[in-house]
C-alpha cells in the first residue's frame with residue numbers, strides 16, 4: 119500500500135487549516151476533496167468571525183479574499199404584514215482589525231487551498247474518499263475508488279454529514295433533530311447599490327438576520343450578508359420541523375417565498391442570481407460532538423459538530439479553522455513522539471477544551487434545547503413587531519397614550535405564564 | 548517511438564459566467580482541454596500497446612499561472628514527462644506565437660516521432676495550432692483523426708469526415724490532430740495522481756527556447772457574437788390562426804419559401 123504521513127479527508131476550512139499547519143511543519147500531507155476544487159460544494163451563510171482566529175496563521179489573513187468587514191448589524195423581527203428592524207452599530211466592530219468579514223466560500227477555500235499547496239501539501243480535487251480503512255480498530259488509511267492509501271494519521275474533516283466517520287463507526291449517524299437546513303442564493307448587485315441599500319461606507323458590509331414570519335413557525339431564520347458585488351441571502355429551518363410539516367411546503371420554496379415578501383423585494387430588486395445552494399448545518403451543540411481522536415485519526419470542523427447557532431451569531435468557520443490548527447499541532451506532537459495512537463493524539467481534545475472552540479460550545483450547551491421552543495421563532499418576533507406597530511399607529515380613533523399602548527401589548531404578549539417560563543429557561547444561556 | 552502531446556489548459560468553461568456579455572474568468576480554475584485529453588489518452592494507449600516508448604506532455608501556460616500544477620493531470624493520466632513553457636510574454640499569445648513556442652519546445656525535447664494535438668482547444672477552438680506547428684517543423688499532418696495506429700515507421704489514421712471515413716498514412720515523424728470520437732479519456736485514480744508527483748516536470752521560458760518575445764500579428768477587436776434584434780411579435784388567436792400568422796411572418800422575413 120502506498121503511504122503518506124497524513125491524509126486529510128475534506129478540503130473545507132477545517133481540512134485546509136489542518137493541512138496548512140502540517141505542511142508548514144514539513145509533515146507530508148495530502149488533502150482529498152471530492153469537489154471540482156476546494157469550496158466548490160461548500161456553503162456558508164457568509165460571515166467569518168475573524169477575531170477568534172486572527173492569531174492562528176497571522177500571515178494569512180491580511181491577503182485573504184474576504185468580501186466586506188461587517189460594520190452594521192441588523193435584526194429584523196417579522197410579524198405578518200409588519201416588522202421591526204433593530205440596528206446594532208459599534209466602532210468596535212470595525213475599528214483597527216474588524217471582528218468579522220463576509221465571505222464567499224468558493225473564493226476563500228480556493229485561495230486557502232493554494233496557500234496550502236504553496237506550503238508543500240498535495241491538494242487533490244475531484245477525489246471522493248469512499249472509506250476510512252480500519253484494522254483492529256485503528257484507522258490505517260483511506261480508500262478512494264480502487265486505490266487504498268495508508269497514513270500514520272487521518273484527519274476527518276468531511277463536513278456535516280459524517281458519512282465516512284459514521285460508516286467506520288467513529289461517530290453515530292447524524293439525526294435530523296440536531297440539524298438545520300440552509301438554502302442560499304448569491305445575488306449579484308453593483309457595489310454602489312449595495313452601499314446605498316444598506317447605508318454603508320464604501321467597502322464596508324452589513325449583516326442582517328430575520329426572525330419570525332419568514333420561517334412559518336419553524337425553528338430558524340433568514341440571513342443576508344453583503345459581499346463586494348453580491349449579497350448572500352438565505353433561509354435556515356430546523357430539519358425536524360421541516361420534516362414534520364404536513365402542508366406540502368417544500369423546504370426549497372421557503373427562500374423563494376421569502377424573497378417575494380414586500381419587505382425583502384426592494385432589497386434584492388435588480389439583482390441577478392449567480393449561485394444557488396443548499397446545505398445542512400449541525401445544530402446539536404456540544405452534546406453531539408463525537409469522540410475527537412482515536413487510534414490513527416482526528417475529527418475536525420462540522421464533522422465534529424463544531425458549529426454554534428446562538429440565534430443572532432452563527433459560527434462554524436472560525437471553529438473549523440481553529441480546530442484544524444489544533445489538529446495539526448496535535449499531529450506534530452504525535453509525530454515527534456512517534457505515537458499516533460489515541461493516547462498519542464489525545465492532546466488534541468485537551469487543547470480544544472482550553473480553546474474557544476469547546477469553551478464556547480460548552481457555554482452554549484443549553485442553546486439547542488432552548489431553541490426547540492417554537493415561541494422564539496413565532497411569538498416573540500411577532501410580538502415585538504406588533505408592539506412597535508401599535509406604538510407607531512395613528513388613525514381616526516381616539517389614541518391611547520403611548521405608555522398605555524405599549525403596556526397593553528406588553529401585558530398581552532410578554533407577561534403570561536408561557537413567557538415567564540421561557541424567561542426562566544433562558545436564564546442559563 | 549517517442550510521442551509528444553501538446554496540451555492546452557483553459558478556464559473550466561462550466562464555471563465561466565457571462566456578465567454584461569463578458570466572460571468572467573477571474574478565480575475560475577483551469578483544466579486540460581477536452582480534446583487534449585483525447586490526444587493524451589491516444590498517446591498513452593499507444594505506449595501501453597507497446598507502440599511507443601515515452602509520452603511527453605507539452606503545455607504552453609498562456610497566462611495560467613498554475614499550469615505547472617494543472618499539467619500534473621496529464622502525468623496522472625499516464626504521460627511519462629511534462630514540459631511547461633511559461634513566459635510573461637506569452638500570457639495571451641496569438642496562434643502564430645503559440646505555434647512558434649511549441650515548435651521550438653518540441654525541438655528542444657528532441658526525440659519526437661509522433662506529435663499529437665487536439666483538433667481545437669476547448670475555449671477558442673481556432674483549430675490552427677496543430678497545422679501551424681507541423682508546418683514549422685516540416686512534418687506531414689493528419690487532421691480529424693478518430694483512430695491512430697503506428698507501426699513500421701508510419702502512422703495510419705482514420706479521419707472523421709462529414710460523410711465518410713478516410714484512412715491515411717504518413718511516414719514518421721508526423722503530426723496528428725484528434726477528435727473526440729477517438730477514445731474515452733481515463734480519469735486517473737488517486738494512486739496515479741500520487742505517482743504523477745514524482746514524474747519529471749520541467750518549466751522553460753522563451754529564453755530557454757532561444758526565442759524572443761513575439762510581436763502579435765492579430766488584434767482581437769471583439770469576439771462577441773452579434774447581438775440579435777428580436778422582432779417582438781406576439782401571435783394571437785386560435786392555434787390554427789397563430790400558426791398561419793407565424794408562417795406568413797416567416798415568409799415575409801424571407802426565412803421560409805425562398
Ligand SMILES: Cc1cc2nc3c(=O)[nH]c(=O)nc-3n(C[C@H](O)[C@H](O)[C@H](O)COP(=O)(O)OP(=O)(O)OC[C@H]3O[C@@H](n4cnc5c(N)ncnc54)[C@H](O)[C@@H]3O)c2cc1C
Nearest residue numbers: 128130131132152162163164165247277300419420434435
Ligand atoms: C446556510 C449556512 C449558513 C452558515 N452560516 C455561517 C456563518 O455565517 N458563519 C460561520 O462561521 N459559519 C456558518 N455556517 C457554518 C459553516 O459554514 C461550517 O461550520 C463550515 O463550513 C465547516 O467547515 P468544514 O471544513 O468543517 O466543512 P465543509 O466546509 O462542509 O467542508 C467539508 C469538505 O469535505 C468534502 N468532503 C466531504 N466528504 C468527502 C469525501 N468522502 N471525500 C472527499 N471530500 C469530502 C466536501 O466536499 C467539503 O469540501 C453556515 C452553514 C450553512 C450551511
